[in-house]
Amino acid sequence: MSEPGEIIVAVRDAWKAYDGGRVPVLQGASLEVRAGEIVALWGASGSGKSTLLHLIGGLDISERGELRVCGFDPRLESDRLELRRRHLGFVFQLHNLIADLTVAENLRVPALAVGQPAAKTTARLQLLAEQVGIAHRLDHRIQDLSGGERQRVAICRALMNAPRLLLADEPTGSLDEVTGELIFSLLKELAVSYGLAVVLATHERRFAEACHRRLRVRDGKVFDS
Amino acid sequence: MQFLSLILVNLRRHRLRALIGVAGIGFGVAAMLTILGIVNGAIGMFERILATDSHYLVLEKNVSDLFFSAVRDQDSAAIRALPNVATAQPLLFGIVSSPGFPVITCFGVAADDSRLERAEWIAGGRAEFGRHPGEIFLGSRAAEFLHAHLGDDVPIGATTLRVAGILKTENGFEDGGVFLPLAAAQDFFHRAGVCSVLAVKLRDRSAGDAFKRAVEAAHPGLIALENREFNQSYHSFRVMKMTAWAVGLCAFFLGGLGVANTMLLSVFSRIREIAVLRVCGFSELQVAALIFGEAVSVALAGLALGFALGAAVLATLPHIPLFQGYVQANVGLAVVAGIIVTAIVTAVCGAIYPARFASRIQPAEALRYE
Numbered sequence: 121m122s123e124p125g126e127i128i129v130a131v132r133d134a135w136k137a138y139d140g141g142r143v144p145v146l147q148g149a150s151l152e153v154r155a156g157e158i159v160a161l162w163g164a165s166g167s168g169k170s171t172l173l174h175l176i177g178g179l180d181i182s183e184r185g186e187l188r189v190c191g192f193d194p195r196l197e198s199d200r201l202e203l204r205r206r207h208l209g210f211v212f213q214l215h216n217l218i219a220d221l222t223v224a225e226n227l228r229v230p231a232l233a234v235g236q237p238a239a240k241t242t243a244r245l246q247l248l249a250e251q252v253g254i255a256h257r258l259d260h261r262i263q264d265l266s267g268g269e270r271q272r273v274a275i276c277r278a279l280m281n282a283p284r285l286l287l288a289d290e291p292t293g294s295l296d297e298v299t300g301e302l303i304f305s306l307l308k309e310l311a312v313s314y315g316l317a318v319v320l321a322t323h324e325r326r327f328a329e330a331c332h333r334r335l336r337v338r339d340g341k342v343f344d345s
Numbered sequence: 346m347q348f349l350s351l352i353l354v355n356l357r358r359h360r361l362r363a364l365i366g367v368a369g370i371g372f373g374v375a376a377m378l379t380i381l382g383i384v385n386g387a388i389g390m391f392e393r394i395l396a397t398d399s400h401y402l403v404l405e406k407n408v409s410d411l412f413f414s415a416v417r418d419q420d421s422a423a424i425r426a427l428p429n430v431a432t433a434q435p436l437l438f439g440i441v442s443s444p445g446f447p448v449i450t451c452f453g454v455a456a457d458d459s460r461l462e463r464a465e466w467i468a469g470g471r472a473e474f475g476r477h478p479g480e481i482f483l484g485s486r487a488a489e490f491l492h493a494h495l496g497d498d499v500p501i502g503a504t505t506l507r508v509a510g511i512l513k514t515e516n517g518f519e520d521g522g523v524f525l526p527l528a529a530a531q532d533f534f535h536r537a538g539v540c541s542v543l544a545v546k547l548r549d550r551s552a553g554d555a556f557k558r559a560v561e562a563a564h565p566g567l568i569a570l571e572n573r574e575f576n577q578s579y580h581s582f583r584v585m586k587m588t589a590w591a592v593g594l595c596a597f598f599l600g601g602l603g604v605a606n607t608m609l610l611s612v613f614s615r616i617r618e619i620a621v622l623r624v625c626g627f628s629e630l631q632v633a634a635l636i637f638g639e640a641v642s643v644a645l646a647g648l649a650l651g652f653a654l655g656a657a658v659l660a661t662l663p664h665i666p667l668f669q670g671y672v673q674a675n676v677g678l679a680v681v682a683g684i685i686v687t688a689i690v691t692a693v694c695g696a697i698y699p700a701r702f703a704s705r706i707q708p709a710e711a712l713r714y715e
Contacts, residue, residue, distance in 0.1 A: 179624065180709035205626035216621045216712065220358045225350070232348060233626030281626065 127188075128285050128317040129153035129176055134185035135340075136171050145171045146182070147340030155284070158311050158318040162328035162345065163337035169321035172337065173287045176319060177210060178203055190284050205234050209278025211307070213290035215270040217262045223249070223273050224258040230280040241280075248276045251313075252306060268299035275307060279314065286311060288320045292327060304330065352638040355611060362607050366643040367650055369603025370688050374651020377593030377684050379658045382674035384589040388582050389675045390518045394452075396572045398459040399434065399544035400553060403560055406568040410581055412438050415539040420564050424543060429556050431548045434458050435540035437530045441501050441523060443491055450522035453530020453540070460514060461524070468495035469510025475526035480509035484520040490666050502533070517663075517673035545569070593684075597691045600647065604695035608640055612703045619703050620711030629704035636703050640696030644688045651688070 129152065136146040145168045153159050161169040174180035176189055178200030190207040192199035209230075217226045224245060231241035249255040252272040262270060271291060278286055288307060292300030304327050311318045320331060328334045336345035356363040395402055403424060405414040416435070425433040437453030454461065456475040464471075467485055474482060481501060483493060488511045491499055498505045501523070514520050531537050547556055553571060560569040576582060612619070619632055627635075659674040 174709040177624075179712070180707075201626070201628055204624060210624050212712070216617070216624070218354075218618055218621065220354055225354075229351075229622065230625040232351065233622070233628075233631065277625070 124155060126155040127152055128155050128157075128190055129319065130186070130188045131172070131176065131342075132186040134172070134175055134182045134187060136168075136175060136180065136182050145340055146175070148185075149337070149340060149342045150185075151335055151342045153285075153317050153319055155317050156312075156315050157333060158308060158320065158331045160328035160331035160334045161319060161321045161337050161342070162325065162334055163323065165323060167337045168340050169323075169337045170289050172342070173289050173319060173321050176285075177208055177287050179210075205230075206281055207283055208285040208287060209281070209283040211271070211274050211278050211286065211288040211291045213293035215262075215267075215274040217270060217273055217277070219262045222259050222261055223254060223265070226262065226273060227258075227277050227280055230277060234281060236281070244280060244282075245276070248279055251310065252276050266299075267295050268303060271295060271299075271303050272306065275303070275310065279310065282314075284317060286316050286318045288318060290321055290323070292322070292324065300324075300327075348635070348638070352635060352642055355615070355635070355639055356642055359611060359614070362610055363643060363646075366604045366607035366640075367646040369600035369607075370597075370644050370647025370692060371600075371650030371654060373593070373597040373600035373691065374648055374684055374688055375654035375658065376596035377590075377687070378652060378655030378676065378680070379662075379674075380589045380592050381680045381684075382655070382659050382676045383662070383672055384585050385677065385680065386517070386673045386675040388576075388585060390516050390673055391582075392572070392576050393516050394460075394518055395436075395542065395544060395575065397434075397463075397544065398432065399546050399572065400550050401545040401547065401556065401569050401571055402575050403433075403543040403545060403564075403567055403569045404541070406566055411541050411579075412440075414541045415536065416541070416543050416567060418538045418540070420567060421540060421543050423563065424545065424560060427556065427559060429547050429549055429552050430545055432459070432546045434544045435527055436542050436544060437527060437534065437536065437539070438541045439530060439534040439536075441533075443500055446490065449487060450518055451530060451533075452519065452522055452524050453527045453534070454524060455527050460519065461512070464512035464514045464519075467511040467513055469508075471510075473509050474524075475528070477509065478529065479506055480526075480529075481506035482510040482512060482524040483508055484522050484524070485511055485513040486517070486521040487523055490521075504533075521668075594687070597687055600688075601691040601695040604640055604643055604692045605698065607643065608636055608696045608699035609702070611639065612636060612699045616706055616711045619706050620708040623706065623708045624712075632706075633700040633704040636700035637693060637696050640692040640700075641689060644692030647692070648685060648688050651684075 132150045134146050134149045137144040149172055161172060163169050171180065175182045175187060178194035181195050187194050189203055192203045194200050194203055227245040228241055249258055252275055254269055254272050257265060257269060291307060292303050295303060322328055334345050336343045403416060404411060405416060408414040421433060421435050424430060435455060439451040441449050441451045443449060461471045461474055481499060493499050493508050495508055495511060497508045499508055525533060547553060557569040560567060622632060662668055662672040
């Protein structure tokens with residue numbers, strides 16, 4: 121559980137390039153996110169929003185700069201693992217669920233990673249499934265769900281290990297307008313209810329404006345907007 | 346959901362691919378079980394032939410194969426006369442042929458040989474053994490495949506011998522072979538005055554070392570080996586065992602390649618999914634364990650399939666006339682354990698590269714992977 125006002129994400133002067141340095145993506149990006157804050161990273165496609173989220177989540181490693189996430193350094197393998205296991209959850213544009221597993225089995229994956237007792241996992245997944253409205257779908261396979269339902273499952277999975285930070289990369293990007301609104305509202309509602317810090321990458325102004333804070337990502341840097 | 350369920354889900358998802366891996370290991374297991382079962386059975390039968398009612402075997406020193414060993418009659422008589430010797434049974438090995446059956450083991454034995462005494466006489470009797478010239482005695486399986494009955498004339502090599510008795514023994518080699526009186530065998534094989542081996546039973550087994558020294562001192566061309574010692578040192582047994590393991594291991598090697606292929610395809614088709622597991626908190630070790638777990642599951646299923654196949658083959662072979670009853674499989678615990686360990690090690694080795702590849706998948710890069 122985070123303390124109110126606690127800095128959850130601190131990124132200073134992060135640099136990242138691809139293709140051996142020929143494609144610069146982040147060029148000195150900095151940002152800070154506090155507990156309970158819902159922050160939008162807003163910008164055009166290719167502006168570096170997803171790369172910044174990946175650096176924060178330890179899915180990718182910055183070439184330069186300082187990063188602290190929930191007190192951990194995501195550039196260190198041991199810290200990255202601990203972060204992913206217990207401190208942050210990811211929601212992607214494409215739900216990235218395991219197609220051959222049922223909803224419940226997908227939700228158990230993060231608990232499996234940390235060796236959580238089955239009874240505790242069951243209680244947690246039932247609670248979350250009810251909160252996001254998929255309790256009646258727990259035994260269904262992913263391919264039987266609609267796009268909106270899949271994203272609800274993905275949100276649920278991200279929250280399974282009670283993280284302090286939620287990283288959402290265009291979570292409404294593959295959904296129609298109405299479903300996108302519903303998913304965004306759900307994310308906000310859950311974030312408030314669990315006191316989560318949320319960093320949401322989006323190219324849609326309406327969602328960015330509905331967040332507590334909106335940061336513009338342009339030319340590899342982050343600006344207040 | 347347990348870790349195991351996740352492993353099984355992956356195998357279920359690509360059933361055909363998993364089955365190919367299972368079949369690869371299964372055939373390796375079946376091949377090894379069959380070959381080792383047959384070879385160990387054959388060695389066991391041969392050991393029992395030699396060990397019948399004896400403690401020591403006396404044979405020619407430095408001989409490449411027992412069939413070429415020559416222990417002279419006078420040496421046999423001298424050894425038999427040693428005070429600690431209870432019995433000394435000469436045995437002359439040879440191979441005879443009959444139309445359609447080019448290899449039939451022939452045992453030249455004395456009339457008082459204990460194996461004749463212990464055998465179940467189906468036709469004729471032990472009393473007839475060696476009484477008349479031109480007679481042969483058949484093991485029951487040999488009588489079957491030669492379609493011979495008591496009193497029949499059977500073509501053996503360039504001559505014809507009359508069947509004077511049919512005996513059943515528990516030993517497949519003896520049962521599928523023919524017996525000749527020692528003198529007749531010596532004559533038939535042009536080995537007058539010699540036997541291949543002398544099987545010696547001592548009155549006091551604890552004085553075996555003294556017997557051994559006495560024999561080797563008095564007969565420098567001979568060697569006396571305790572049965573166990575002979576079985577361990579006999580070159581032909583060692584070659585047979587090593588060949589069996591080598592052939593079996595080759596079969597496993599192919600099975601291992603099958604597992605490697607299965608696991609590699611499994612990893613390549615799930616790069617994105619493995620990345621998701623990493624995002625959800627799976628460590629490199631857990632991802633590798635998932636791949637090794639799949640490989641071991643394939644190996645276990647392969648073992649079950651292979652043992653079933655191998656057992657079916659071993660149960661069938663003795664009933665095939667072509668084998669003349671020589672197949673009497675012997676599958677000991679050591680062989681079963683060896684096969685299980687080899688199968689699992691093969692599968693794990695086959696999964697090393699796929700597991701290493703999977704555990705090193707970088708989530709960000711893999712999530713971009715289509």
